[in-house]
Amino acid sequence: MTFKNNLKTALTGLRTHKVRTILTILGIVIGIASVILVMSVSRGAERLILAQIQGLGTKTIAVLPGRQPTGPSDFAQIFSDSLTERDLTLLQRRENVPNLENIMPVVFGGESASYESETYRLTIFGATDLMSKIFDLQQPAQGSFFTEDDVRRRAEVAVIGSEVKEKLFGLNNAVGERIRVKNRNFRVVGVLPKIGQKSFFNFDQMMIVPHSAAQQYVFGIKYFHRFIIEADSEESIARVVRDVETTLRNSHGISDPDKDDFHVETTEDLAETVGAITQVLTVLLVSIAAISLLVGGVGIMNIMLVSVTERTREIGLRKAVGATRRVILKQFLIEAIILTFVGGILGIVLGVSLYLLISLAITQFLGLRWSFSVSVMSVVLGLAVSAFIGIVFGLYPAQKASQKSPIEALRYE
Amino acid sequence: MIETKNLSKIYTTDGVETPALRSVDLKIKKGEFLAIMGPSGSGKSTLLHILGFLDNYTGGEFYFDGKLADTFSDDDLARLRNEQVGFIFQSFNLLPRATVFENVRLPLLYSKIPEKDWEVLVRQAVESVGLSHRIDYLSSKLSGGEKQRAAIARSLVCDPQIIFADEPTGNLDSKSGQVVMDIIQKLSTEQNRTIILVTHETYTSQYAERIITLKDGKLESDRKVANRHIAKDGFFK
Numbered sequence: 001m002t003f004k005n006n007l008k009t010a011l012t013g014l015r016t017h018k019v020r021t022i023l024t025i026l027g028i029v030i031g032i033a034s035v036i037l038v039m040s041v042s043r044g045a046e047r048l049i050l051a052q053i054q055g056l057g058t059k060t061i062a063v064l065p066g067r068q069p070t071g072p073s074d075f076a077q078i079f080s081d082s083l084t085e086r087d088l089t090l091l092q093r094r095e096n097v098p099n100l101e102n103i104m105p106v107v108f109g110g111e112s113a114s115y116e117s118e119t120y121r122l123t124i125f126g127a128t129d130l131m132s133k134i135f136d137l138q139q140p141a142q143g144s145f146f147t148e149d150d151v152r153r154r155a156e157v158a159v160i161g162s163e164v165k166e167k168l169f170g171l172n173n174a175v176g177e178r179i180r181v182k183n184r185n186f187r188v189v190g191v192l193p194k195i196g197q198k199s200f201f202n203f204d205q206m207m208i209v210p211h212s213a214a215q216q217y218v219f220g221i222k223y224f225h226r227f228i229i230e231a232d233s234e235e236s237i238a239r240v241v242r243d244v245e246t247t248l249r250n251s252h253g254i255s256d257p258d259k260d261d262f263h264v265e266t267t268e269d270l271a272e273t274v275g276a277i278t279q280v281l282t283v284l285l286v287s288i289a290a291i292s293l294l295v296g297g298v299g300i301m302n303i304m305l306v307s308v309t310e311r312t313r314e315i316g317l318r319k320a321v322g323a324t325r326r327v328i329l330k331q332f333l334i335e336a337i338i339l340t341f342v343g344g345i346l347g348i349v350l351g352v353s354l355y356l357l358i359s360l361a362i363t364q365f366l367g368l369r370w371s372f373s374v375s376v377m378s379v380v381l382g383l384a385v386s387a388f389i390g391i392v393f394g395l396y397p398a399q400k401a402s403q404k405s406p407i408e409a410l411r412y413e
Numbered sequence: 414m415i416e417t418k419n420l421s422k423i424y425t426t427d428g429v430e431t432p433a434l435r436s437v438d439l440k441i442k443k444g445e446f447l448a449i450m451g452p453s454g455s456g457k458s459t460l461l462h463i464l465g466f467l468d469n470y471t472g473g474e475f476y477f478d479g480k481l482a483d484t485f486s487d488d489d490l491a492r493l494r495n496e497q498v499g500f501i502f503q504s505f506n507l508l509p510r511a512t513v514f515e516n517v518r519l520p521l522l523y524s525k526i527p528e529k530d531w532e533v534l535v536r537q538a539v540e541s542v543g544l545s546h547r548i549d550y551l552s553s554k555l556s557g558g559e560k561q562r563a564a565i566a567r568s569l570v571c572d573p574q575i576i577f578a579d580e581p582t583g584n585l586d587s588k589s590g591q592v593v594m595d596i597i598q599k600l601s602t603e604q605n606r607t608i609i610l611v612t613h614e615t616y617t618s619q620y621a622e623r624i625i626t627l628k629d630g631k632l633e634s635d636r637k638v639a640n641r642h643i644a645k646d647g648f649f650k
Contacts, residue, residue, distance in 0.1 A: 016510040317506050321520040322495020407467040
């Protein structure tokens with residue numbers, strides 16, 4: 001039998017059993033599409049989060065109050081007041097931390113802000129004039145950033161994010177106007193362009209003010225929520241971390257590192273932690289995808305096995321009129337390949353289109369910079385598993401049936 | 414052309430052995446029309462399937478054209494089934510979702526006959542059983558008699574020497590049965606093919622020249638038919 005005729009026979013077989021063909025293809029499509037979707041989305045999420053971390057810069061170190069949380073439910077000391085003005089002064093001294101290039105104390109929290117009749121809930125971010133350098137922000141679209149002098153003077157000035165501007169001022173000019181927070185008036189000196197999510201902060205919903213003013217007039221505290229430190233080079237990060245720890249322990253009178261009331265996070269630590277979390281997430285999502293692949297696979301198996309009786313008779317008949325085992329197996333192999341091929345292509349198309357839709361939705365509605373890239377691994381995995389299932393379960397009954405004598409196969413029930 | 418010596422067949426199911434044929438010695442000459450009779454369970458179908466290469470035997474010898482059937486490989490057997498043998502079953506065994514044309518063409522797919530000749534051969538075979546007007550019908554849409562005629566056309570399409578018929582009239586009413594038997598007999602008388610027919614109906618067996626009877630897997634009698642039915646001419650032409 002020529003290949004052409006075998007192909008024709010296989011195609012005729014698929015066409016005459018439309019329901020079986022469609023259900024099998026559907027099983028493959030669902031399996032592949034879900035694997036592609038899930039793996040691509042989880043990879044995209046991981047990239048997004050890592051990009052956020054890297055937005056901080058690799059020379060950046062954060063000092064947070066409270067000891068390193070031991071687990072997700074360990075909130076005990078996160079809101080501790082251990083980082084003080086004195087610590088800041090000590091850390092700024094060259095003899096204590098020689099490789100420190102910049103240090104910025106930070107306080108932040110959610111507050112309601114109003115202008116005329118408009119009220120908007122935003123994040124008050126108390127920082128210094130180093131803010132735009134450390135977070136690598138674009139220059140304000142209107143006005144300018146506040147200065148070192150503003151910080152020293154506890155000036156009630158503010159740089160606002162694009163969304164804050166839009167919500168409170170609409171199309172009107174904001175620079176020079178006063179926003180009311182906790183009965184204090186902050187004069188807008190700058191408006192940031194649209195920045196979106198960066199380093200886990202949404203800058204568009206933020207009002208940046210001198211930390212001194214935020215501490216005094218908004219939060220009513222004397223301590224800081226964190227210090228953000230830049231080392232003079234990537235190589236000196238370890239030294240800076242050590243020097244910071246030593247300085248703060250001396251300052252707080254701590255001799256046992258296990259009793260630290262602060263902890264230091266480097267970008268690398270953060271990337272590792274987040275990497276671990278996203279890995280767990282990926283494993284979870286991939287397990288879900290694997291289950292859907294399995295379900296699709298079981299569907300395929302089921303359909304193939306249900307049709308065994310009918311197909312065994314067909315094989316018996318074909319053998320009775322002179323088909324060799326080889327020719328019969330070839331026919332079934334071609335059928336299985338066509339099914340997995342068509343199912344595979346449709347599955348890839350469906351998976352990629354759904355992923356595209358989700359990516360568009362994320363970019364559009366969440367304002368995140370989502371990079372659209374399909375995980376090649378998922379395509380390969382999905383195709384391989386479906387092809388395996390399709391071919392094994394398409395071929396296995398045929399293999400068994402073709403070993404029977406023609407009459408045994410014809411009488412199969 | 415066909416010779417068996419001590420031919421036996423034992424079915425083994427779950428370790429229990431059931432003999433179906435016991436030491437059958439049989440010679441069938443080329444061009445003969447033989448009927449195999451016997452009550453159900455006598456082993457007549459088993460014998461037919463073995464002689465037609467559809468089933469294997471477990472003891473004794475079976476010679477086809479002087480060659481011991483044991484020596485045939487799987488591919489040899491496939492070729493023999495395709496070229497030398499045509500089979501007609503009680504339950505027709507047509508592909509239900511294929512047309513008469515496609516059903517009759519089936520053996521050609523596995524033959525060495527060039528593809529360009531297929532259509533002519535199929536049409537000739539279908540015509541010879543008087544089914545040309547149904548050639549494009551799905552086989553599931555045919556009446557029982559028409560189905561069996563389609564099956565006969567399929568058995569003829571590769572021009573085999575021997576036709577095996579396993580209760581060909583068993584699922585048919587007497588009128589269609591008679592039409593089918595007339596066709597089968599003509600394959601013997603007009604085309605000089607060897608016919609081996611299994612039946613339990615005495616009437617049907619009278620179309621043959623020779624009748625053997627099996628009982629409990631053993632050959633019980635072997636005789637010539639005195640008053641053969643001879644097919645009336647041109648029923649369907």
